[in-house]
Amino acid sequence: xxxxxxxxxxxxxxxxxxxxxxxxxxxxxxxxxxxxxxxxxxxxxxxxxxxxxxxxxxxxxxxxxxxxxxxxxxxxxxxxxxxxxxxxxxxxxxxxxxxxxxxxxxxxxxxxxxxxxxxxxxxxxxxxxxxxxxxxxxxxxxxxxxxxxxxxxxxxxxxxxxxxxxxxxxxxxxxxxxxxxxxxxxxxxxxxxxxxxxxxxxxxxxxxxxxxxxxxxxxxxxxxxxxxxxxxxxxxxxxxxxxxxxxxxxxxxxxxxxxxxxxxxxxxxxxxxxxxxxxxxxxxxxxxxxxxxxxxxxxxxxxxxxxxxxxxxxxxxxxxxxxxxxxxxxxxxxxxxxxxxxxxxxxxxxxxxxxxxxxxxxxxxxxxxxxxxxxxxxxxxxxxxxxxxx
Amino acid sequence: xxxxxxxxxxxxxxxxxxxxxxxxxxxxxxxxxxxxxxxxxxxxxxxxxxxxxxxxxxxxxxxxxxxxxxxxxxxxxxxxxxxxxxxxxxxxxxxxxxxxxxxxxxxxxxxxxxxxxxxxxxxxxxxxxxxxxxxxxxxxxxxxxxxxxxxxxxxxxxxxxxxxxxxxxxxxxxxxxxxxxxxxxxxxxxxxxxxxxxxxxxxxxxxxxxxxxxxxxxxxxxx
Numbered sequence: 001x002x003x004x005x006x007x008x009x010x011x012x013x014x015x016x017x018x019x020x021x022x023x024x025x026x027x028x029x030x031x032x033x034x035x036x037x038x039x040x041x042x043x044x045x046x047x048x049x050x051x052x053x054x055x056x057x058x059x060x061x062x063x064x065x066x067x068x069x070x071x072x073x074x075x076x077x078x079x080x081x082x083x084x085x086x087x088x089x090x091x092x093x094x095x096x097x098x099x100x101x102x103x104x105x106x107x108x109x110x111x112x113x114x115x116x117x118x119x120x121x122x123x124x125x126x127x128x129x130x131x132x133x134x135x136x137x138x139x140x141x142x143x144x145x146x147x148x149x150x151x152x153x154x155x156x157x158x159x160x161x162x163x164x165x166x167x168x169x170x171x172x173x174x175x176x177x178x179x180x181x182x183x184x185x186x187x188x189x190x191x192x193x194x195x196x197x198x199x200x201x202x203x204x205x206x207x208x209x210x211x212x213x214x215x216x217x218x219x220x221x222x223x224x225x226x227x228x229x230x231x232x233x234x235x236x237x238x239x240x241x242x243x244x245x246x247x248x249x250x251x252x253x254x255x256x257x258x259x260x261x262x263x264x265x266x267x268x269x270x271x272x273x274x275x276x277x278x279x280x281x282x283x284x285x286x287x288x289x290x291x292x293x294x295x296x297x298x299x300x301x302x303x304x305x306x307x308x309x310x311x312x313x314x315x316x317x318x319x320x321x322x323x324x325x326x327x328x329x330x331x332x333x334x335x336x337x338x339x340x341x342x343x344x345x346x347x348x349x350x351x352x353x354x355x356x357x358x359x360x361x362x363x364x365x366x367x368x369x370x371x372x373x374x375x376x377x378x379x380x381x382x383x384x385x386x387x388x389x390x
Numbered sequence: 391x392x393x394x395x396x397x398x399x400x401x402x403x404x405x406x407x408x409x410x411x412x413x414x415x416x417x418x419x420x421x422x423x424x425x426x427x428x429x430x431x432x433x434x435x436x437x438x439x440x441x442x443x444x445x446x447x448x449x450x451x452x453x454x455x456x457x458x459x460x461x462x463x464x465x466x467x468x469x470x471x472x473x474x475x476x477x478x479x480x481x482x483x484x485x486x487x488x489x490x491x492x493x494x495x496x497x498x499x500x501x502x503x504x505x506x507x508x509x510x511x512x513x514x515x516x517x518x519x520x521x522x523x524x525x526x527x528x529x530x531x532x533x534x535x536x537x538x539x540x541x542x543x544x545x546x547x548x549x550x551x552x553x554x555x556x557x558x559x560x561x562x563x564x565x566x567x568x569x570x571x572x573x574x575x576x577x578x579x580x581x582x583x584x585x586x587x588x589x590x591x592x593x594x595x596x597x598x599x600x601x602x603x604x605x606x607x608x609x610x611x612x613x
Contacts, residue, residue, distance in 0.1 A: 129409055197589055204593030211417040211594075212601060224601075241608070 014069050014356075021066040024360070028062045028367055035371055036379055050382035057081070057378065058371050065363060069356075071331030072307075075170065076180060082374040083177020085381025087231040090114075092384045094233055097145055102236030108136035112144035114233070117157045117173075118226060119219040121206060121279035126214050134217050145233075160369045164362065165287025166280045167329040169270060171370045174377055175228045179269050183261035183309065191263045198272050199311055199326070206275035221275055227252035270328070271310040281325045289344065289362045291323045291333060292351045297341035307336035321351065329362070396551065397563045403547065404567015407540030411568040414538040415444075417598045418484065418529050423578045424591035425491040426526075433579035437572055439523050440530035445565050447534020448541065452561050455545065456554050473536070474609030480532045481603035487525040488595035491588060540568070 016024070036051035036058075043051070061074045068074075094101055103113055115137040126134045133139060138146035160172050169176055205225070212220040223235070224245060230253035237243045252273070260268035270277050284290065293304070298318065305313045312327040323333070333342045343355030344362050419440060423433055544564040548557035581587065 129413075200586060200589045201593055203590040204597055207421065207590065207594045208417065208597040208601070211420055212598070214413040215417050217413075244604075 016067055016069065018067065021063055024066045025059060025063045027364065028371070029059045031368055032058050032371055032375070035375060046386040047379070047383045050379045050386055053382055054375050054379040058367070058375050062363070062367050065367075070335045071359070071363065072335045075331060076184065078370060078374060078378075079170065079177040080181035080184070081177065081381075082174050082377050083179075083181060085384075086174040086177075086377050089377065089381040089384045090232050092388070094145065100236070101233050103233050104236050105238075107144065110144070111136055111138045112142060112146045113137045114145045114147050115150045115153050116232075117153055117168075118175075118228075118274075118276045119213075119222050120154060120157060121276060122209055122213040122219045122221055125210055126217065129214070132217075134213060135219050135222075156373060160373065161280065161283040162286060163365045164289065164329065164369065165284040166277070166325075166327060167287070167289070167362070167366050168280055168283070169274075169277055169328040170330040171366045172373050174374065176267060176270055178231070179257045179261040179267050180309065182258055183265045183267060186262055186265060189263065189265040191260075194264065194266070194311065196311065196314065199324075201272050202274055202278035202326075205273055206278040209275050224248060225252065225273070227257055227269055227273070229253075265309075266311065267309045271326075277310075277326070277328075284325045284327060288347050289329065289358065289365075290347060291327055291329065292343060292345040293318055293321045293323075294341045294343065294351050295321050296352075297339045299339060299341075301338075303336045303338065304333035304342050307332040329366070334359070393556075396556075396560065399547065400544070400560045400563035401567045403540070403544055404564040405570065406567075407543070407564075408568045408571030410538055410540050412571045414536070415440075415533050415572075417601075418480065418533055419572075419575060420578070421591045421594040421598065422484075422487060422526055422529060423575060424581065424583075425488070425588055425595065428579055428581065428583045430576050430579040433576040434573075436523065436526050437575055440526050440533075441565075441569050441572060443527045443530035444534035445562065447531045448561055448565060449558055451535060452545065452548065452558060453554070456549075456557060470609045474606045476532055476535045477602045477606030477609065479606075480529065480536070481599040481601075481606060483525060483528045483532065484595045484599035484602065487529070488592040488599070490525060491592050491595075 032055040036055040037048075058078065061078055064074045065071055091101060098104070098107070107113060113136045115135060119135055123133055123135060126132055133150060135150060138149045139151050140149045141147070141152070142149055157168070157172075161168055164171060205221070209221040209225070216223075222229075225248065227249060229235070229246070229249040234249055235242045235245045237246050252269075256269035256273055260266075298321075300315075300318065302315075302318075305311075305315070305318065308323075309330060309332055310326060310328055312324045313333055314324065317324050331344075334344060336342075340355070343351075344359040345351060345355065346353070346358045346361060349358075419437070422440075423436060426432070426436055544561060548560040548564075551557050551560055
């Protein structure tokens with residue numbers, strides 16, 4: 001059987017001709033040009049250069065997806081770029097505006113704390129019960145670091161989530177790229193066996209954080225557990241509590257975003273901690289796209305399970321012909337399967353119904369969103385770097 | 391007639407403060423209910439035990455506060471060491487409860503399969519229901535000693551009644567008002583229990599226990 005797999009792997013996914021690949025890339029090309037390369041009187045030269053590079057980068061990656069028939073490695077290039085460039089741009093802006101990465105309490109009181117998507121699930125219950133947003137930010141575009149405000153972020157999140165479900169975690173999250181990049185470095189995992197029970201931890205973190213946020217009337221995850229505070233902004237350590245909070249952020253970042261991804265080749269923060277990811281899993285129930293396994297083709301070689309970065313494929317789920325609801329739709333399992341048994345799928349259709357068409361339908365939506373959200377982050381990050389070296 | 395006004399006031403205060411009590415007790419009560427048996431009646435019983443012992447905690451504190459004159463002088467905020475100790479005890483009970491809930495599952499809770507728990511597991515759970523209720527009772531009592539702002543407001547109002555019996559009755563009526571808000575929690579009994587859910591509930595209890603432990607130690611060891 002191993003020989004058969006090798007033969008099939010050598011065959012690889014179906015490649016397209018250059019002309020057809022360009023044709024399929026045209027809509028993305030137009031969208032990229034519209035987003036980044038439009039003549040805009042208000043933008044300076046470095047922003048235009050950064051926008052141009054981003055547009056070419058995004059179009060090229062999509063072209064390669066069309067040409068090679070694979071998804072994961074090209075998406076990963078985009079995703080890691082977002083993960084690396086976001087902190088660069090964010091920290092640079094924070095230092096320029098505040099002179100420190102610490103959030104002064106005055107900024108919180110003034111509602112100028114920048115809002116990211118991670119606390120969204122923590123805000124829902126308090127908002128429903130008390131009509132209060134328990135985040136020290138601005139609902140509408142505000143001054144300072146408040147940026148476009150909470151409403152804009154929630155709107156973007158909702159739009160993307162309804163289309164691609166938990167695909168958010170592979171195409172829109174601006175934190176996950178760091179650990180995905182670290183996980184890609186080693187050739188082999190040093191830790192191979194992970195207790196599947198840990199897969200429930202994000203749900204427990206979600207439940208605990210929702211309940212504690214309601215009790216404390218503050219976004220508990222942001223205050224106590226977010227590892228990405230280490231590379232964005234942290235609580236200004238003016239007392240023992242602030243010091244403890246920052247130590248927790250740094251330890252969690254080092255452990256779950258650097259060390260464990262390197263040891264396991266998995267996205268361990270996403271798999272074992274992120275409450276937003278757990279919450280986002282619910283959107284996989286709404287999204288029309290999922291990943292299915294054709295039982296007629298599957299030989300249970302577990303290559304897909306090994307490739308999955310967040311353990312969303314188990315023996316049981318493969319036997320049932322589907323990924324778990326935590327699937328991030330990154331495409332790693334689809335690309336890893338030598339028999340093309342794992343494929344993109346549109347709900348309501350047969351498993352074997354035109355998987356490449358399902359992939360295209362998903363990718364057009366996901367990549368358009370990626371350009372809109374992640375692409376902007378890449379462009380801003382590049383503009384920051386160009387500005388520093390100019 | 392005046393008494394009716396007073397106790398009407400207590401009930402109104404309780405009803406108005408209910409959401410705050412709900413928020414304060416949620417981190418302890420919700421995972422405890424999810425880790426237990428399914429069924430609305432079963433959950434109602436658990437909630438009743440929790441609320442009953444919480445009332446006991448309230449009244450006990452009210453008596454002590456009355457005796458030392460703290461209630462009448464409106465200085466009812468307890469010493470940080472007392473709160474710290476209560477938090478550490480609560481963390482200990484939660485951790486024990488999480489451990490006990492795992493033992494009650496006859497091994498199924500340790501699997502990663504999202505399948506409905508076996509009948510055998512529930513039978514075992516029923517046998518251990520006394521142990522489970524003891525855990526809930528301890529948690530209720532400790533949350534009763536864990537003072538939330540509405541409780542302090544009620545304490546100040548009760549002190550104006552001038553007699554210990556009146557103050558205790560005021561507390562009891564106030565408590566009844568807040569308790570109505572807890573009834574919807576019985577709806578958690580409708581959630582189908584499976585090993586995955588119980589594992590999540592146990593992990594949540596562990597996380598909440600860690601939070602209370604950290605908070606308690608912080609208060610005990612000096613801020």
